[in-house]
Amino acid sequence: MARRVGVEVSIAIAEAVKLAKAEVIPAYPITPQTHIVEHLSEIVANGELDAEFIPVESEHAAMSACCGSSAAGARTFTSSSSQGLSLMSEVLYIPPAMRLPIVNVVANRAMSAPISIWNDHQDIMVQRDTGWIQTFAENGQEAVDLTLHAFRVAEDRRVSLPIIVNIDGFTLSHVIEPIELPDQEAVDAYIPPFKPRYKLDPRKPISMGPVGIPEVYTEAKVAQDNIIKNSKKVIVKAWKEFAEQFGREYNPVETYRTDDAEIMLVTMGSISETAMTAVDKMRDAGQKVGLVRIRLWRPFPGPEFRKAAGKAKVLAVIDRTLPPGALCGPVGAELRSLFYKIPGSPKIFSFVAGLGGRDVTVARFEEIVEKAKKYAKKRPKELYEVIGVREK
Amino acid sequence: MAVNDAIVGWKTITWGCHVLEPGNSAEFRTGDWRSQRPVVDKEKCIKCGMCWIFCPDMAYSQDDEGYYEADMEYCKGCGICAHECPKDAITMVAEEG
Numbered sequence: 001m002a003r004r005v006g007v008e009v010s011i012a013i014a015e016a017v018k019l020a021k022a023e024v025i026p027a028y029p030i031t032p033q034t035h036i037v038e039h040l041s042e043i044v045a046n047g048e049l050d051a052e053f054i055p056v057e058s059e060h061a062a063m064s065a066c067c068g069s070s071a072a073g074a075r076t077f078t079s080s081s082s083q084g085l086s087l088m089s090e091v092l093y094i095p096p097a098m099r100l101p102i103v104n105v106v107a108n109r110a111m112s113a114p115i116s117i118w119n120d121h122q123d124i125m126v127q128r129d130t131g132w133i134q135t136f137a138e139n140g141q142e143a144v145d146l147t148l149h150a151f152r153v154a155e156d157r158r159v160s161l162p163i164i165v166n167i168d169g170f171t172l173s174h175v176i177e178p179i180e181l182p183d184q185e186a187v188d189a190y191i192p193p194f195k196p197r198y199k200l201d202p203r204k205p206i207s208m209g210p211v212g213i214p215e216v217y218t219e220a221k222v223a224q225d226n227i228i229k230n231s232k233k234v235i236v237k238a239w240k241e242f243a244e245q246f247g248r249e250y251n252p253v254e255t256y257r258t259d260d261a262e263i264m265l266v267t268m269g270s271i272s273e274t275a276m277t278a279v280d281k282m283r284d285a286g287q288k289v290g291l292v293r294i295r296l297w298r299p300f301p302g303p304e305f306r307k308a309a310g311k312a313k314v315l316a317v318i319d320r321t322l323p324p325g326a327l328c329g330p331v332g333a334e335l336r337s338l339f340y341k342i343p344g345s346p347k348i349f350s351f352v353a354g355l356g357g358r359d360v361t362v363a364r365f366e367e368i369v370e371k372a373k374k375y376a377k378k379r380p381k382e383l384y385e386v387i388g389v390r391e392k
Numbered sequence: 393m394a395v396n397d398a399i400v401g402w403k404t405i406t407w408g409c410h411v412l413e414p415g416n417s418a419e420f421r422t423g424d425w426r427s428q429r430p431v432v433d434k435e436k437c438i439k440c441g442m443c444w445i446f447c448p449d450m451a452y453s454q455d456d457e458g459y460y461e462a463d464m465e466y467c468k469g470c471g472i473c474a475h476e477c478p479k480d481a482i483t484m485v486a487e488e489g
């Protein structure tokens with residue numbers, strides 16, 4: 001029987017990695033991801049998980065070791081955050097192009113400077129275009145479930161791509177929640193043994209990662225783009241099967257009280273739960289407000305999003321990063337592209353909130369909705385607005 | 393129609409851009425990069441094999457007498473052999489035309 005336990009989300013993620021039977025875990029600790037890899041190193045040292053835990057000297061080395069072990073055919077897991085994820089960056093581009101199905105849980109955190117260990121989405125948005133499949137968890141249970149789902153999808157031969165599961169630093173990583181940890185048998189049934197199509201094997205030598213001369217490079221990149229786009233079918237199907245196996249349902253885009261909603265908030269990650277509370281409050285006050293949550297960020301689920309939010313009059317999109325000098329945050333820009341020149345599409349207003357651990361409260365969501373209403377009548381000068389910023 | 397200089401299609405490129413057949417660098421004729429060729433002075437050569445070891449294209453092979461000669465199909469004219477030869481037996485000579 002599945003166990004429902006009160007447990008810190010980081011520990012639960014480590015337990016999920018154990019249930020998924022990861023074979024190689026090269027990792028370097030960084031706040032707020034530390035407890036995940038710390039617990040994994042204990043699990044491996046205790047002999048509870050038959051895996052190699054490689055305590056590398058940096059995140060650059062961690063991701064390099066991940067590439068090697070995955071290329072050799074081992075189920076590979078790592079985890080990182082913020083500055084550490086950025087130190088991985090050079091290597092992050094490689095596994096998607098070489099189709100190495102590594103699973104990486106990122107405990108999202110702000111980037112220095114000023115130094116911040118707290119939560120926002122800057123770290124992952126910097127890595128947006130590395131080619132990894134990316135999902136965002138809303139709560140601890142989902143962090144566990146998306147980790148299991150990631151192994152299943154990544155290693156599917158139709159996909160064979162690495163996956164980043166984003167969990168908000170502290171808000172999720174350090175919180176104790178009631179979480180259901182599934183049975184080993186059920187996880188074994190859901191995640192079959194890793195059988196790579198190609199691996200490094202001296203008995204059947206191949207070369208991975210050759211030079212792509214100008215006559216090849218474009219084709220290699222177009223092939224890669226197609227593979228990640230086509231992965232969506234497998235991602236969705238694996239969620240359906242997850243629901244059958246474990247009883248919890250996930251979709252690329254989720255809605256909350258969007259029927260007849262004129263204004264919809266758009267969120268990613270753990271602030272979605274606060275947003276639901278805010279929507280309830282505004283609904284109680286008679287406002288036609290709903291919420292759309294993006295779970296699958298890459299590949300971006302365009303048709304699903306359009307279906308979920310296309311009937312809204314106004315979208316109030318919340319980004320957890322402020323890209324300096326950009327027209328607006330990445331989620332806002334994505335949705336503006338999605339609806340560009342589509343007749344009858346919603347007006348989109350972009351907001352930046354929750355930087356470097358600043359709380360995004362129910363009151364903030366109410367403020368955002370009020371501003372979006374105002375802007376629907378009179379267009380604002382800027383394409384985005386930072387919420388809850390003090391001027392003097 | 394514009395000329396397409398691609399040598400492979402995105403639908404037909406190998407999985408992960410892997411090279412699936414080992415040893416196929418022999419098919420890559422690096423000799424046409426060359427602007428200079430190495431010429432070995434057998435008077436000076438002591439048959440030590442340093443040129444053979446250092447050549448990045450493995451162009452050198454030994455003849456029946458034990459001297460080393462570079463295969464011009466592969467020699468790209470980098471001059472490493474001439475630089476490494478302990479007897480200065482190798483001279484880089486400009487290719488004509």
Ligand code: SF4
Pocket residue numbers: 429430446447448449450451452462466467468469470471472473474
């Ligand atoms: S010039 Fe370079 S490529 Fe040619 S034989 Fe010497 S070392 Fe090899």
Ligand code: SF4
Pocket residue numbers: 432436437438439440441442443444460476477478479480481482
């Ligand atoms: S390195 Fe010089 S001396 Fe040695 S074998 Fe080659 S040519 Fe002869």
